[in-house]
Amino acid sequence: MALDPLAYAKILEGKPYGSYAILAPDLSEEEKKLLEALTLVLSGKKSLNQLDLSFLGEKREDFVTLVRESILKIPPRKLYSPQELLAIAEDLHEDLKVIGFEEPFISIKAVYDGLGLGDLEFPLYDPSIEEILVNGRKSTFLYHGELGYLEGELNFDLREVARRLLRYLGKGSSLIDGHLPDGSRINVVLEPVSDVGTSITIRKFKRRRLSLLDIIKRGTMSTELAAYLWLLIEGMGVVPHNLIVAGNTGGGKTTTLNALLDLVPLNERIISIEDTRELSLLHPNWVPLSKEYDDVALEDLLINALRMRPDRIVVGEVRGREAETLLAAMNVGHAGMGTIHANSARDSIRRLTSPPMEVPREMLPVLNLVLVQHRIRTPKGYVRRVTEVAEIAPLEGGVNIARTFVWDPSTDEIKRTEIPSALIDKMSEYLSLSKKKIQEELRRRQKIIEYALKENLDRLKFISLVNSYYLNPSGVK
Numbered sequence: 001m002a003l004d005p006l007a008y009a010k011i012l013e014g015k016p017y018g019s020y021a022i023l024a025p026d027l028s029e030e031e032k033k034l035l036e037a038l039t040l041v042l043s044g045k046k047s048l049n050q051l052d053l054s055f056l057g058e059k060r061e062d063f064v065t066l067v068r069e070s071i072l073k074i075p076p077r078k079l080y081s082p083q084e085l086l087a088i089a090e091d092l093h094e095d096l097k098v099i100g101f102e103e104p105f106i107s108i109k110a111v112y113d114g115l116g117l118g119d120l121e122f123p124l125y126d127p128s129i130e131e132i133l134v135n136g137r138k139s140t141f142l143y144h145g146e147l148g149y150l151e152g153e154l155n156f157d158l159r160e161v162a163r164r165l166l167r168y169l170g171k172g173s174s175l176i177d178g179h180l181p182d183g184s185r186i187n188v189v190l191e192p193v194s195d196v197g198t199s200i201t202i203r204k205f206k207r208r209r210l211s212l213l214d215i216i217k218r219g220t221m222s223t224e225l226a227a228y229l230w231l232l233i234e235g236m237g238v239v240p241h242n243l244i245v246a247g248n249t250g251g252g253k254t255t256t257l258n259a260l261l262d263l264v265p266l267n268e269r270i271i272s273i274e275d276t277r278e279l280s281l282l283h284p285n286w287v288p289l290s291k292e293y294d295d296v297a298l299e300d301l302l303i304n305a306l307r308m309r310p311d312r313i314v315v316g317e318v319r320g321r322e323a324e325t326l327l328a329a330m331n332v333g334h335a336g337m338g339t340i341h342a343n344s345a346r347d348s349i350r351r352l353t354s355p356p357m358e359v360p361r362e363m364l365p366v367l368n369l370v371l372v373q374h375r376i377r378t379p380k381g382y383v384r385r386v387t388e389v390a391e392i393a394p395l396e397g398g399v400n401i402a403r404t405f406v407w408d409p410s411t412d413e414i415k416r417t418e419i420p421s422a423l424i425d426k427m428s429e430y431l432s433l434s435k436k437k438i439q440e441e442l443r444r445r446q447k448i449i450e451y452a453l454k455e456n457l458d459r460l461k462f463i464s465l466v467n468s469y470y471l472n473p474s475g476v477k
């Protein structure tokens, strides 16, 4: 029988925060003692003969056999993934049933406390939770995909959790960055740098990256906007445009960038540069570089990437000196994309030209496009919305920011503005296509996206549809 840890996790609504609590079933005295004994042997804190097992009475022998044959044979790891823990708990549960303990919570809790991160394993396993924030001894918050922040009512031994994390991540300083076994990103700040006890920030690994269609379905962008971006990013094989995705933390910048990269023809060579690996592309000629395991400067990675004959350069998050290098690369004809932390197109420009990035203003027009996306609070919870898309053009003494799409909060629609698209006009000139022809091309791409939505294509099928359109535009209806 498969165990369900989430059967014990309960979400309670409340103000200003709801809560996420683990509700243990009522355990008998015997069950409580068993749970304690199991946790002690699992964690290796006590050996079998150090345990007081008198409460088991005549089941004692069976329990000793169980520990010898199952528990002591669990492959030792510094840390286990949620799936591994569940598999161990399931085996344990089967064994415990044989000696008359039926309550599944005992095995789950014993494994979580004995081998894992205590009750933190429940939200780690729970797919609706995106982030886990332990503020030392003070509080724990969980970020729920729809409900936002929930206060965690969780039982775990912070010192023990910190000890297990450090054993796994390695301790170099008081500030530790790394990954959990399932790929989730983790940051740990030790006491006394963190005044309230070890602080832990976990951003859970998304097994499934949202596709462009998923993003449209969630109302983040429209099919009209998606077709416009598609045409400009791909550039009909000859004029690929550069794009920066701007927004706040958690606004979905990386997700949108990843989804837009799905529109880049599969035969292009992409080199990506990130602090920590987040992008996930299906291009066979994609080389992801990150400074995760070697503290090299992003700028040096970028300079190296330019020597790798890329068709496209992607910088996961533009923050420092690499900004100018990226724009310089765009200037000499490399197509580039990236994300930036900023509130608006104008704010992106301001940040790019101020320290620490300090890109010379005259270089900015190579950027072509800024897409701004935010996490917005609504009565129904958080939503992600593209709030504006702007074309960047040279203007005497600076740059012109022309907003071609703007979000209307009153109707919750992202609308095409009256401003003509200078980029598309230039593209039609360059390709000697009439404006009418290029408008037809836009509409055709919008129709393809609408068709893909109607057919509910998954990410792979959508990518393959997009690429068969490149190969044979008239073959796709």
Ligand SMILES: Nc1ncnc2c1ncn2[C@@H]1O[C@H](COP(=O)(O)OP(=O)(O)O)[C@@H](O)[C@H]1O
Residues within 6 Å of the ligand: 130, 206, 210, 215, 218, 220, 247, 248, 249, 250, 251, 252, 253, 254, 255, 256, 339, 383, 384
């Ligand atoms: N359009 C979207 N709709 C709903 N959820 C989204 C959307 N884009 C991203 N998310 C979710 O938001 C979280 C943060 O996304 P991410 O792309 O890492 O944000 P950022 O790069 O802006 O910090 C992830 O859990 C992701 O799955």
Ligand SMILES: [Mg+2]
Residues within 6 Å of the ligand: 253, 254, 255, 317, 339
């Ligand atoms: Mg990001």
